[in-house]
Amino acid sequence: MKSDLLYDPLYDPLTSSNPGAGRDYAPSYWVASAGTPPKTDGPIIQDMDVDVVVIGSGSTGVSTALYLAQEHGIQAVILEANQTAWGCSSRSGGQGQNASGRLSRSQWIERWGLDTAKKLDREIYTGFENFQELVSQIDCDATDGGHLYVAHRPEKMAYLQNEARVRKEIFGYDPLLMSAQELRAQYCDDHDASGALLEREGIGVHPLKLTFGLLKKAQSLGIKIHTASPAESWETIDGVHHIQTPGGVVRAKRIAICTGGYGIQGLKPIKNRILPILSNSVVTRPLSDAEIAACNFLSHTFLTDTRTLRFYYRLLKDNRLQLGSRSSISGADADAPVHLKLLTDAIARKFPPLAGIQIDYSWWGWVDVSHDMMPRITQPDPTQKVWHALGYGGNGVSFSTWAGKRLAELVAGSKVNSEVFKLPIYNSPLEFPNLFGKVRSEAFAPFRRLGQSFLYKWYWYKDEK
Ligand SMILES: Cc1cc2nc3c(=O)[nH]c(=O)nc-3n(C[C@H](O)[C@H](O)[C@H](O)COP(=O)(O)OP(=O)(O)OC[C@H]3O[C@@H](n4cnc5c(N)ncnc54)[C@H](O)[C@@H]3O)c2cc1C
Numbered sequence: 001m002k003s004d005l006l007y008d009p010l011y012d013p014l015t016s017s018n019p020g021a022g023r024d025y026a027p028s029y030w031v032a033s034a035g036t037p038p039k040t041d042g043p044i045i046q047d048m049d050v051d052v053v054v055i056g057s058g059s060t061g062v063s064t065a066l067y068l069a070q071e072h073g074i075q076a077v078i079l080e081a082n083q084t085a086w087g088c089s090s091r092s093g094g095q096g097q098n099a100s101g102r103l104s105r106s107q108w109i110e111r112w113g114l115d116t117a118k119k120l121d122r123e124i125y126t127g128f129e130n131f132q133e134l135v136s137q138i139d140c141d142a143t144d145g146g147h148l149y150v151a152h153r154p155e156k157m158a159y160l161q162n163e164a165r166v167r168k169e170i171f172g173y174d175p176l177l178m179s180a181q182e183l184r185a186q187y188c189d190d191h192d193a194s195g196a197l198l199e200r201e202g203i204g205v206h207p208l209k210l211t212f213g214l215l216k217k218a219q220s221l222g223i224k225i226h227t228a229s230p231a232e233s234w235e236t237i238d239g240v241h242h243i244q245t246p247g248g249v250v251r252a253k254r255i256a257i258c259t260g261g262y263g264i265q266g267l268k269p270i271k272n273r274i275l276p277i278l279s280n281s282v283v284t285r286p287l288s289d290a291e292i293a294a295c296n297f298l299s300h301t302f303l304t305d306t307r308t309l310r311f312y313y314r315l316l317k318d319n320r321l322q323l324g325s326r327s328s329i330s331g332a333d334a335d336a337p338v339h340l341k342l343l344t345d346a347i348a349r350k351f352p353p354l355a356g357i358q359i360d361y362s363w364w365g366w367v368d369v370s371h372d373m374m375p376r377i378t379q380p381d382p383t384q385k386v387w388h389a390l391g392y393g394g395n396g397v398s399f400s401t402w403a404g405k406r407l408a409e410l411v412a413g414s415k416v417n418s419e420v421f422k423l424p425i426y427n428s429p430l431e432f433p434n435l436f437g438k439v440r441s442e443a444f445a446p447f448r449r450l451g452q453s454f455l456y457k458w459y460w461y462k463d464e465k
Pocket residue numbers: 018019055056057058059060061079080081082083084085086087088089090091092093094095096097229230231232258259260261262263264267279280281312324364365366367392393394395396397398400
């Protein structure tokens with residue numbers, strides 16, 4: 001999987017003019033275990049005219065191209081700056097949740113009222129069912145065990161009890177609350193846990209095998225993917241977008257932006273609309289039978305905890321432990337040892353028999369966070385044939401595949417008058433940041449990282465003290 005250009009661990013979307021052009025993959029466990037990537041159509045080497053360009057080849061971009069071809073007969077061309085699924089889709093925790101964005105269902109009700117929250121729930125759940133269907137068709141190590149939401153302190157059980165009540169009474173799910181003892185006896189001996197909520201909907205996947213599988217499906221329908229071809233900027237002349245890439249100009253009638261947290265400021269419709277936030281992850285060496293017994297690992301069900309700066313973890317199929325959390329604020333500091341230590345300390349705290357265990361893989365990636373922690377699959381300017389699907393806030397493994405389906409409908413102009421497109425994630429824009437919850441303005445964008453750094457300190461205090 002070597003390319004001519006080395007991976008740049010310090011890449012930062014807010015300060016770089018592009019994410020690279022043909023850079024190597026991040027050294028993730030997924031890259032090491034996905035097998036050979038599907039063949040691509042190589043870099044753009046001359047000017048070309050196309051109907052639809054999809055920018056970005058993560059699970060969002062590839063799903064968009066797949067559904068454009070499969071359901072609308074539109075042959076899109078994918079432009080990818082580096083390698084297929086080079087961004088989050090080759091770096092995630094692979095935890096496919098019945099969720100989109102970071103807000104909980106009770107927060108949906110607070111924000112949008114009961115009626116909208118119920119409709120949103122049906123939409124997200126339909127997306128989850130679609131994800132379930134996709135992973136059953138693609139060999140991607142899928143583990144259908146649900147999601148354990150772990151209370152990291154006794155006081156958090158009241159929060160989980162309320163979440164369980166809301167899910168059951170309002171949305172009709174069948175969640176299961178369990179004590180710390182039940183969690184330890186039935187799933188794993190997590191020493192950090194004061195109890196847990198099992199959401200029965202949740203599928204862990206090998207995210208890169210999944211995205212490669214989606215790409216192969218799309219390629220079988222004629223989709224082309226040009227790697228090492230960053231879209232650097234474009235100008236629109238007589239309704240045609242002239243997209244600049246290092247190897248030539250791609251003229252497209254329609255553009256779908258699927259750049260996740262890697263979108264650059266040169267792409268005007270999304271400039272300053274997304275805050276890229278680093279998340280890091282480690283994978284240990286395979287655990288021995290004795291270590292598995294000492295931690296009482298009885299399942300591969302994935303877990304997250306109730307910290308605002310949450311940890312996500314699971315026992316992978318080959319008995320390695322994966323664990324991740326937030327990382328540094330800027331790319332320049334991403335490889336500082338303190339961020340790795342946050343994860344190794346968490347392993348020791350949650351699973352004391354694994355304290356000091358060898359870490360075989362360590363990597364990080366930029367998550368796309370919107371102004372309200374929820375995604376937007378929209379057309380930012382109704383006069384421009386440009387759409388985007390962005391802002392999953394670290395919860396896009398499952399929903400990105402459905403976002404791609406909806407984005408394809410918007411680009412194709414199909415079903416756009418249906419009720420579902422009135423939901424806030426489809427009919428309200430990505431907004432600029434605000435100050436003290438008041439005025440929104442692009443002028444505040446340069447201060448977002450300062451705010452993020454204060455918030456991290458505050459969240460850490462709330463989570464740990
Ligand atoms: C460490 C980590 C852990 C995560 N864990 C989970 C998890 O457990 N569960 C979950 O639901 N979500 C998780 N996520 C988020 C999840 O991975 C993503 O939401 C999901 O993969 C969808 O990604 P995407 O396709 O939107 O973007 P990406 O996969 O990031 O793809 C965007 C692509 O766009 C390309 N690109 C950017 N700019 C340009 C340009 N100008 N021209 C051409 N190409 C460009 C990039 O190179 C990149 O390949 C995690 C993310 C990270 C980083």
